[in-house]
Amino acid sequence: xxxxxxxxxxxxxxxxxxxxxxxxxxxxxxxxxxxxxxxxxxxxxxxxxxxxxxxxxxxxxxxxxxxxxxxxxxxxxxxxxxxxxxxxxxxxxxxxxxxxxxxxxxxxxxxxxxxxxxxxxxxxxxxxxxxxxxxxxxxxxxxxxxxxxxxxxxxxxxxxxxxxxxxxxxxxxxxxxxxxxxxxxxxxxxxxxxxxxxxxxxxxxxxxxxxxxxxxxxxxxxxxxxxxxxxxxxxxxxxxxxxxxxxxxxxxxxxxxxxxxxxxxxxxxxxxxxxxxxxxxxxxxxxxxxxxxxxxxxxxxxxxxxxxxxxxx
Amino acid sequence: xxxxxxxxxxxxxxxxxxxxxxxxxxxxxxxxxxxxxxxxxxxxxxxxxxxxxxxxxxxxxxxxxxxxxxxxxxxxxxxxxxxxxxxxxxxxxxxxxxxxxxxxxxxxxxxxxxxxxxxxxxxxxxxxxxxxxxxxxxxxxxxxxxxxxxxxxxxxxxxxxxxxxxxxxxxxxxxxxxxxxxxxxxxxxxxxxxxxxxxxxxxxxxxxxxxxxxxxxxxxxxxxxxxxxxxxxxxxxxxxxxxxxxxxxxxxxxxxxxxxxxxxxxxxxxxxxxxxxxxxxxxxxxxxxxxxxxxxxxxxxxxxxxxxxxxxxxxxxxxxxxxxxxxxxxxxxx
Numbered sequence: 001x002x003x004x005x006x007x008x009x010x011x012x013x014x015x016x017x018x019x020x021x022x023x024x025x026x027x028x029x030x031x032x033x034x035x036x037x038x039x040x041x042x043x044x045x046x047x048x049x050x051x052x053x054x055x056x057x058x059x060x061x062x063x064x065x066x067x068x069x070x071x072x073x074x075x076x077x078x079x080x081x082x083x084x085x086x087x088x089x090x091x092x093x094x095x096x097x098x099x100x101x102x103x104x105x106x107x108x109x110x111x112x113x114x115x116x117x118x119x120x121x122x123x124x125x126x127x128x129x130x131x132x133x134x135x136x137x138x139x140x141x142x143x144x145x146x147x148x149x150x151x152x153x154x155x156x157x158x159x160x161x162x163x164x165x166x167x168x169x170x171x172x173x174x175x176x177x178x179x180x181x182x183x184x185x186x187x188x189x190x191x192x193x194x195x196x197x198x199x200x201x202x203x204x205x206x207x208x209x210x211x212x213x214x215x216x217x218x219x220x221x222x223x224x225x226x227x228x229x230x231x232x233x234x235x236x237x238x239x240x241x242x243x244x245x246x247x248x249x250x251x252x253x254x255x256x257x258x259x260x261x262x263x264x265x266x267x268x269x270x271x272x273x274x275x276x277x278x279x280x281x282x283x284x285x286x287x288x289x290x291x292x293x294x295x296x297x298x299x300x301x302x303x304x305x306x307x308x309x310x311x312x313x
Numbered sequence: 314x315x316x317x318x319x320x321x322x323x324x325x326x327x328x329x330x331x332x333x334x335x336x337x338x339x340x341x342x343x344x345x346x347x348x349x350x351x352x353x354x355x356x357x358x359x360x361x362x363x364x365x366x367x368x369x370x371x372x373x374x375x376x377x378x379x380x381x382x383x384x385x386x387x388x389x390x391x392x393x394x395x396x397x398x399x400x401x402x403x404x405x406x407x408x409x410x411x412x413x414x415x416x417x418x419x420x421x422x423x424x425x426x427x428x429x430x431x432x433x434x435x436x437x438x439x440x441x442x443x444x445x446x447x448x449x450x451x452x453x454x455x456x457x458x459x460x461x462x463x464x465x466x467x468x469x470x471x472x473x474x475x476x477x478x479x480x481x482x483x484x485x486x487x488x489x490x491x492x493x494x495x496x497x498x499x500x501x502x503x504x505x506x507x508x509x510x511x512x513x514x515x516x517x518x519x520x521x522x523x524x525x526x527x528x529x530x531x532x533x534x535x536x537x538x539x540x541x542x543x544x545x546x547x548x549x550x551x552x553x554x555x556x557x558x559x560x561x562x563x564x565x566x567x568x569x570x571x572x573x574x575x576x577x578x579x580x581x582x583x584x585x586x587x588x589x590x591x592x593x594x595x596x597x598x599x600x601x602x603x604x605x606x607x608x609x610x611x612x613x614x615x616x617x618x619x620x621x622x623x624x625x626x627x628x629x630x631x632x633x634x635x636x637x638x639x640x641x642x643x644x645x646x647x
Contacts, residue, residue, distance in 0.1 A: 217409045
C-alpha cells in the first residue's frame with residue numbers, strides 16, 4: 001500500500017514538469033504582447049523595450065522556463081504582469097472559495113447521483129427508473145449559466161431562501177452553507193447525472209453476480225445485500241467517475257463563479273486571460289492541473305482500499 | 314403423508330417464468346422428499362429444471378418466476394412464508410452451496426468476514442465469538458492454517474479451497490438441510506472427490522439432509538441414498554440409488570446410465586442419448602422425451618404419461634410403467 005503511494009508520487013514529478021512546460025510554452029506562443037498591456041497605449045518603443053528587459057522576455061524561452069520552474073519549486077509563481085501582485089498570494093486568497101465550492105458540489109453530486117443510481121437499478125424499468133433517466137439526461141443537458149440564473153431567480157429573488165450571490169462566511173456556518181447551496185447545486189447537477197448513470201449500470205452489473213446470490217442464500221438482509229455486498233463492488237467504477245468529476249469541478253468553476261459573483265480561481269483565470277497576464281494564467285492553470293493529478297492519485301489510493309485485488313499488483 | 318423423519322417435502326412444485334411470449338413452465342408437478350441424514354440426488358441435463366427447483370426451496374427465484382405447489386420444510390410451507398420469514402431460515406436452517414466457487418465469494422471481503430456473517434446474523438454471536446467459531450469451521454472443512462486464511466481475500470485461494478470456504482459458510486449455523494448445486498462441476502477431478510467426501514463426512518457428523526444436484530451419474534453412484542431424475546421440468550423417475558442403478562425403469566434414466574463411462578468393462582462403448590433437451594415453451598405434445606426415446610409408442614406422442622409406482626418407493630413417469638404396475642399390483646401402492 002505505502003509502496004503504491006510512493007510509486008505514484010514519484011510518477012507525479014515528470015508529469016507536473018511536463019504540464020508546467022506545456023502551459024509555459026503555449027502561452028508564449030499565443031499572439032499578444034504583455035509589454036504593451038503593461039505599458040498601455042501611450043508607451044514608447046523605448047518604454048516597451050525596457051519593460052521587456054525587466055520581465056526577462058528577451059532571454060531565450062528555455063532560460064525563461066528554467067527561471068520560472070526555479071521559482072515554482074520555491075513556491076514562487078512570479079508576479080502579475082498586470083497588478084504586480086504576487087501570483088501565489090493572489091491564488092491563495094481565492095483558492096479556498098473555489099475549493100469549498102468544488103467540495104460542496106461533489107458532495108451534492110455524489111449524494112444525489114449514487115442515491116438515484118441505486119434506486120434506478122433496483123427499480124429497473126419502473127417509472128422511478130424512467131424518471132431518474134430523464135432527470136439525468138436533463139442534468140447533463142442543462143447549461144450551468146442557465147441553471148444558475150434560474151436558481152437565483154427562483155430561490156434567491158422570488159422566495160429569498162438563499163442569498164443572491166457572493167461568499168462571505170466560512171462554509172461550516174449556517175450562512176456559509178446557504179451561500180454555497182445554490183452554486184453547489186448548479187455546479188453539481190451535471191456530475192450528479194453522470195454519477196447516477198454510472199452507479200445504475202454498475203449496480204445492475206454487480207447484482208447479477210454469483211456472490212450476491214450467495215449473500216442472499218446466507219440470509220443477509222436485502223438492505224445489506226445492496227448497500228454492503230453490492231455497493232462495495234459497484235463503488236469501484238463509481239469512484240472513478242466521482243474522482244474525475246471532482247477534478248473537472250476544481251477547474252470548471254469558472255462559469256458558476258461568474259454567475260454567482262464568487263471570488264475564486266476561475267474568475268481570476270478569466271480576468272488574467274483577458275489581460276494577457278502570463279504569469280497569473282500560468283499559476284492558475286498549473287494549480288488546476290496539479291490538483292487534477294492529485295485527485296487522480298487519491299482515486300487510485302481509494303481503489304486499492306476498496307478492491308483488495310489491486311493492492312497486490 | 315407427513316413423515317416425522319423428513320426435513321423437506323416438495324409436492325406438486327411448479328415454476329413458471331413470465332416472458333414476453335407468455336408464461337413458460339420451467340418445472341412442473343415436481344414431488345420428492347428428503348429424510349434426515351439422507352442424500353437425495355437430483356439428476357438431469359443442464360436446463361432440466363434442477364437448479365430452479367433448488368432455488369425455489371431457498372426462496373431465491375428471480376422476480377420473473379412464480380412458484381406454486383408446496384415446499385414443506387420442517388412442516389412449514391416455505392412458499393407461503395413472507396420474504397422476512399424465509400430470510401431467517403436461509404443460511405440458518407437451510408443452506409446452499411453453488412457450482413462456481415470462483416465467483417460465489419464476494420471479492421472485496423475477507424474470507425473471515427464472509428464466514429462470520431451468518432454467525433452474526435442468525436446465531437447472534439459477538440464479533441469475537443464469531444471469529445473463533447469461523448476459525449473452527451474452516452478447520453472442520455479441512456482448510457490448513459485457518460487463522461491466516463481468515464484475513465485473506467477469495468482471489469488468494471484456489472478453487473477447491475474456495476468451495477471449502479463455501480461449505481464452511483453453509484454449515485456455520487448447523488442447517489437441517491444442505492442444498493448443493495453441482496458443487497464439484499467446476500473443480501479438478503481429484504478435488505471433486507475430496508469435496509464430495511467432505512460433504513458426506515459432515516452429513517454423518519451433523520445428521521442433516523442433503524440435496525445434491527448433479528448431471529454426473531458417477532457422483533450419484535458415489536453419494537446418493539435416493540435419486541430423483543428430472544427431464545424437461547418434470548420428475549421422470551424416483552428410486553433408491555441401488556434400485557435405480559440395478560433396475561432403471563424410465564428410458565431416459567436408462568439412457569443416462571448407458572452414457573456413463575465404465576472403468577471395469579474395457580469393451581464398453583459410450584452411448585450418448587440422441588437429440589437434445591426441448592426448450593421450455595417448445596415442448597412436444599405427449600411425453601416430452603418421446604422424440605429421443607427408443608421405446609416410444611403411438612400413445613407417447615399424444616398423451617403425457619402419469620406417474621406409475623413400479624416398485625417399493627420406485628416411481629416412473631412413463632407409459633411402460635403401466636405394465637410394470639400391473640406386475641407389482643398388490644405389493645405397494647404408496
